[in-house]
Amino acid sequence: MAVLLVSKNVLMLLSLTIFVTLQMMAGVVTGRLLDNTKINIMNNISEPLLVHGWFHNDHELHRLLPGESHRYKFFKTPFIKMVWACTFEWKGAFHRYDIYDSRRDSCYQYNCYWQITEDGPCQIVHNYTEPLCFSWNY
Ligand SMILES: *[C@@H]1O[C@H](CO)[C@@H](O)[C@H](O)[C@H]1NC(C)=O
C-alpha cells in the first residue's frame, strides 16, 4: 500500500516535471507553440459575483459587480489536455463549472468570452449571433 502511494507521488511529480519542461521548451523553441489564451468572464447577474478559478498563475477570489469582467490568461500548449474549473458564488448560490477545456473549447483567436447568468454560463461563440448558454452542472 505504502509502495503504491509513493510510486503514485513520483508519477505525479514526474508528469508535472514533464509538463513544466514542455512549457519551457515550447517557449524557447518557438512562440507559436505557446499560445497565450485568454478567458474573459463577465458578471451578468444583478448581484455581486465571486469568481474563483484555479489557474496556476491566478487563484485569487475575484469579486465582480454586475457588468464587470475578469480576464484569465494562461499558456496553452498543443500537447497537453487542460481543464480549468471555476466556482461562481452569489447570494444564495454556489456553482462550479469547467470554464476551459482544451478539447471542448476552440476560442476564436485564443479569446474565450463567457457571460455568467443565474441559470448558467453562456459562451460567446464566434460567428454565432446568440450566446450559447449551458446549465449549471453543480
Ligand atoms: C450580458 O450582459 C451584456 C451587457 O449588458 C449583454 O450585452 C449580454 O447580452 C448579456 N448576456 C446574456 C447571456 O444575458
Ligand SMILES: *[C@@H]1O[C@H](CO)[C@@H](O)[C@H](O)[C@H]1NC(C)=O
Ligand atoms: C466567420 O467569421 C469570419 C471572420 O470574421 C468570416 O470570414 C467568415 O465568413 C464567417 N463564417 C460564417 C459561416 O459566417
